[in-house]
Amino acid sequence: MQKSDQHPPKLGQKLLSHLTRYEEEHAASGDCGEEFKERAKEDGRPRTLLWYWGQVVYSLATYSKLSTFIGAAMLKNYFKITWRNIKNNKVYSFINIMGLAVGMACCILILLWVQDELSYDKFHANYDDIYRTIPELQDTKFSANPLALAAVFKEQYPEVRQISRFYQMNWLMKYGDKIYNESGALVDDDFLKMFTFPLVVGTPETVFENRQSIVLTEHAAAKYFGTKDPIGKSLLINNNTELIVTGILKDVPSNSHLQFDFLASMELLGERGHISWSYEPSTYALLEKNVSIPNFTEKISGFIMEHDKRTNQKVVLHIQPLSRVHLYALSGTDPIIYVYIFLTIAIAILIIACINFINLSTARSNTRAKEIGMRKVVGAERADLIRQFIGESIILSAIALLVAVGLVYLFLPAFNNLADKQLTLDIAGNVLTVVLLVAIILFTGLVSGSYPAFMLSSFKPANILRKGKLQSGSAGFVLRKILVVSQFTATIVLIIGTIIMYKQLNYIRNKDIGLDRDYVVALTMNRELKESYKSFKNEIKQYPNVINVSAARRYPTGIGHINPVYWEGKGPDDYVTMTDASVDYDYFETLGMKIIQGRSFSEEYATDRENYILNEEALRITGLESPIGKMFSCWEDEGKIIGIVKNFHASSLHTEIGPVIFTLSQRHGSHSYIFVKIRPDDISGSLAYLKNKAAEFAPNNLFEYRFLDDVFNSQYSGDQRRGEIYKYFSFLAIFISCLGLFGMASFTAEQRTKEIGIRKVLGASIANILMMISKNFLVLLLVSNLVAWPIAYLLMERLLNNYAYRTSIAPWIFIVSGLTAIFIALLTVCIKIVRAAHANPVDSLRYE
Amino acid sequence: MKELTLLEQMIMAAIVALKDDAYGVSIRKRAEKMTGKRLMYGTLYNALDQLLRKDYVTKTKGTTSSARGGRPRIYYDLTSTGMSALQASYNLHRAIWDSIPEFPGN
Numbered sequence: 001m002q003k004s005d006q007h008p009p010k011l012g013q014k015l016l017s018h019l020t021r022y023e024e025e026h027a028a029s030g031d032c033g034e035e036f037k038e039r040a041k042e043d044g045r046p047r048t049l050l051w052y053w054g055q056v057v058y059s060l061a062t063y064s065k066l067s068t069f070i071g072a073a074m075l076k077n078y079f080k081i082t083w084r085n086i087k088n089n090k091v092y093s094f095i096n097i098m099g100l101a102v103g104m105a106c107c108i109l110i111l112l113w114v115q116d117e118l119s120y121d122k123f124h125a126n127y128d129d130i131y132r133t134i135p136e137l138q139d140t141k142f143s144a145n146p147l148a149l150a151a152v153f154k155e156q157y158p159e160v161r162q163i164s165r166f167y168q169m170n171w172l173m174k175y176g177d178k179i180y181n182e183s184g185a186l187v188d189d190d191f192l193k194m195f196t197f198p199l200v201v202g203t204p205e206t207v208f209e210n211r212q213s214i215v216l217t218e219h220a221a222a223k224y225f226g227t228k229d230p231i232g233k234s235l236l237i238n239n240n241t242e243l244i245v246t247g248i249l250k251d252v253p254s255n256s257h258l259q260f261d262f263l264a265s266m267e268l269l270g271e272r273g274h275i276s277w278s279y280e281p282s283t284y285a286l287l288e289k290n291v292s293i294p295n296f297t298e299k300i301s302g303f304i305m306e307h308d309k310r311t312n313q314k315v316v317l318h319i320q321p322l323s324r325v326h327l328y329a330l331s332g333t334d335p336i337i338y339v340y341i342f343l344t345i346a347i348a349i350l351i352i353a354c355i356n357f358i359n360l361s362t363a364r365s366n367t368r369a370k371e372i373g374m375r376k377v378v379g380a381e382r383a384d385l386i387r388q389f390i391g392e393s394i395i396l397s398a399i400a401l402l403v404a405v406g407l408v409y410l411f412l413p414a415f416n417n418l419a420d421k422q423l424t425l426d427i428a429g430n431v432l433t434v435v436l437l438v439a440i441i442l443f444t445g446l447v448s449g450s451y452p453a454f455m456l457s458s459f460k461p462a463n464i465l466r467k468g469k470l471q472s473g474s475a476g477f478v479l480r481k482i483l484v485v486s487q488f489t490a491t492i493v494l495i496i497g498t499i500i501m502y503k504q505l506n507y508i509r510n511k512d513i514g515l516d517r518d519y520v521v522a523l524t525m526n527r528e529l530k531e532s533y534k535s536f537k538n539e540i541k542q543y544p545n546v547i548n549v550s551a552a553r554r555y556p557t558g559i560g561h562i563n564p565v566y567w568e569g570k571g572p573d574d575y576v577t578m579t580d581a582s583v584d585y586d587y588f589e590t591l592g593m594k595i596i597q598g599r600s601f602s603e604e605y606a607t608d609r610e611n612y613i614l615n616e617e618a619l620r621i622t623g624l625e626s627p628i629g630k631m632f633s634c635w636e637d638e639g640k641i642i643g644i645v646k647n648f649h650a651s652s653l654h655t656e657i658g659p660v661i662f663t664l665s666q667r668h669g670s671h672s673y674i675f676v677k678i679r680p681d682d683i684s685g686s687l688a689y690l691k692n693k694a695a696e697f698a699p700n701n702l703f704e705y706r707f708l709d710d711v712f713n714s715q716y717s718g719d720q721r722r723g724e725i726y727k728y729f730s731f732l733a734i735f736i737s738c739l740g741l742f743g744m745a746s747f748t749a750e751q752r753t754k755e756i757g758i759r760k761v762l763g764a765s766i767a768n769i770l771m772m773i774s775k776n777f778l779v780l781l782l783v784s785n786l787v788a789w790p791i792a793y794l795l796m797e798r799l800l801n802n803y804a805y806r807t808s809i810a811p812w813i814f815i816v817s818g819l820t821a822i823f824i825a826l827l828t829v830c831i832k833i834v835r836a837a838h839a840n841p842v843d844s845l846r847y848e
Numbered sequence: 849m850k851e852l853t854l855l856e857q858m859i860m861a862a863i864v865a866l867k868d869d870a871y872g873v874s875i876r877k878r879a880e881k882m883t884g885k886r887l888m889y890g891t892l893y894n895a896l897d898q899l900l901r902k903d904y905v906t907k908t909k910g911t912t913s914s915a916r917g918g919r920p921r922i923y924y925d926l927t928s929t930g931m932s933a934l935q936a937s938y939n940l941h942r943a944i945w946d947s948i949p950e951f952p953g954n
Contacts, residue, residue, distance in 0.1 A: 013917065022893045025900070025907070030919025031872030032889060037915055055889045062890035 008036040009049065011431050012056045019063045028059065081371070082392045092364065093396075095743040096357050099736045100400035100448075103353025104440055105407040106732055109415050110346035111436060112408075112423045117339050120255045120326035124196040126286050129161075131319040133283045134330065135304055137562060138577055141318065141330040144279040150188065151274065152307055153283075157300065159291045164191035165266055166258060167281035172526070172701060173262075174236040175224040179702060182220060184262030186269065186281070194286040195258070201231060202247025208265040215247040220261040239527065239700045241268075254422045257326050277308045279561070285319070293319075314575060332654050333802040338722060345729050348490045350444060352733055355483045356740030357393065357448035362480060363747045365456050376461040385457035393449025397441045405437070418724050420717075451479070481780060484744070488784035488821060489791070491737045494730040495817040496792035497799075500809060501723045504800060507807035508716055514648025515556060516592030519683070520708035521690065523674040525551065528698035530670055536697045537674075545679045545686045551584040551671040555711050556591065559650045559660060561668050567622050567641075568631040578618050578659040579650070580634050582666050588613075588645060590677045591708075598628040598643030601664055609664050610639030616647040618659035637665055652715040653805040675708070734821070738828045741777065745829040748773060749836035756836055757844035769837040770830060777829050778822070785818040792817075852937045855895050858883060860904065860934050863924050871910065871921040896924065904930030 013029045022028040032055055039048040086093040134141050154163045167186040192204035207215050221230045230245045304315040327336040537549045560581035588600050601608045612632045627641045647657050678686040694703045800806040862878040863870040879887050899905040910921035
């Protein structure tokens, strides 16, 4: 158990020591603190916390009971009246509490999400001083650094205290009969010292003393060794290397941007790891405390150009603090924008719920007029009344919060699933959460209570008591209208936003991206398949449902490495880089990409090993009129341009199409995926066949595959998840707004019972009456639409501009959203009014 | 003299039983163990306040330890009036229960 676990919460201690008499006479905080420590050892922290808070709250209660509290009797009366009001107006109370509860539940969920987003990487003790080095080439920043950079960097700059590379690896691990794929990383010796990834077994200094060692997380170790002691056991990696387990790590928290299940020493790369300037691992540096960041940034900017002698590439080196890694992107949209969007939605929903409360309490002011008159006559000051009403709304919010917390517990698993997070609501142990919840109660209580409080307390007692009701029945009438309009404006904006987000997602998914990603199975290449690739390819091509087979180093989504290129006729000083993709024969045929000039790679021409195929964008940049047969080179590899392929979307539609060149050369390493185009019928049969064949050719490896369209879609999984979340919150916004409208409608119906009765007696039909009452609401809804449309348009324009390829904002979206809102709202109103209109006029007229 | 409440008896009995070691934590635990009923600190302090005011109990400041966050222990002891009050209520209970030979229904 950690030391801090044995200390009682600070807030509780403070509270106790403020109960002056208990503290001075009996040393209350000392007693509770002492017992806390004893209990924490036996019962564990959560139960003890619960016990402790129980003691604190109870002490507060007994203490205040004892104190001579002048307003105690009055306070009791306020509680009584609040309770009676809740009990006597079940419908209103239900609407108020339910609306507030749902609003608060949304708010809590979103705040938990935001809290989680903001908490990324903060658990590192050196959080403030860790930086990532970021090279920038032609306005493109990337996290991959040269392998040799770290050591030279640390040597050259005394500001660097520790440095470590992090080289992501996917390894096939074998222990006995257990084979799994694990994702982890190669790191330097400083890694475990600079980052707070605690070791359960082993020390950061010694785990990599022997270079042939591996450190596993608790989760991964349990998979292989169960309850046995893993230390000293050896794992077979990729069927060719044995590594000894020397340490066990605590599982990596989900709010870490570095995720891994194992760590091994960077030295496994051997000589290459020290001398190569190839851009592969990411690099993290722990700087000294007093380093001036602006000066340091300036000092290092030319570092790569100074040391990398391969070319005269203009690469600028930057640093990025750990605090920006998760929420700020290297290119494109910064994810922090979503934090802002969600926060806005949370507050909007809470305000919509507060508006319900304000509307209902002002609308019902008549019914409470007598009470207020009485109180004033007996001597209540205005301030007393304000306090009463605000207190009342705070009590209601507190009840609503209890319901909300219940709802959050209920829906947290679903929300986690939706948002792909592991959020928990930890009320007993997390002071921040408690503060947050109290803040929500006070916010809603004050916002929703203040207007009714000031309005109701301003009544003139003589008028009220003489007439038995308020002078004008329309107290707050205009305000109520404005509030309803703003409520529905917010709702309609949310609906429009959701529809447009969906349209954009659909657009992305169905856009012709220039290659056919359907029915392409991407098999992971392993060592055995690599060796027998040719025969494997020839064999599976015989299968009737396999159309074509090819291979490549990367998925088309992240197609290659950025490299400097040269072509016949290029000015000697121009420095141009293009994305260099290494592929196999039949690549364009397998992925359905169109060759628009020249030809594809062919095994009939031996020289094709050196030749190049460019995409249209690359051709445009070279400016060549007749490109076929022209000399072209990447690095020093000289060849000829033999074909031009039609533009296609390599990466996500957030970014524009860039220049791509294709070669058969494997200068960046061998191919890692085999692409198999299959016929749409009997997919499972084809998969089973591929699996069998793979097992035949690669008996010591796992058969792994993904469908290429999944690979493409996973680029948008973030957008998709957010789209889903918007959808649910829009539904809830509509629900809460309509709840309020329902309350308003029932209020109107009640107020006008007599009028409806008389109209019916005089011959009005139910339809007439419905028209008459819903007309007022209809006007409000139309105004809401007019306000919401421009706001939604401007907001969505800004959002869509994040995409390089975006859908249009069509007028029908606005009309559909508006009509949906109007339809649902009127339906709500009508349900209530129809009941009133159906009532027998005799009953309604007799009721006085 | 007003009768002692059950709570007061519980606390005073605990103080007597604990002799020199009667301070907040030990009294609360002893009283809980004695009766099997839950005793909250708020209730305990409240009752101790009353007992102090009635002069049934005195207190002395004890030592400080780091486990208590710098707050000293406060030890309680019965005064002679307190002791006789407790004796009186013991006698009263004896008198009540001695008046029936055995509990009905047993």
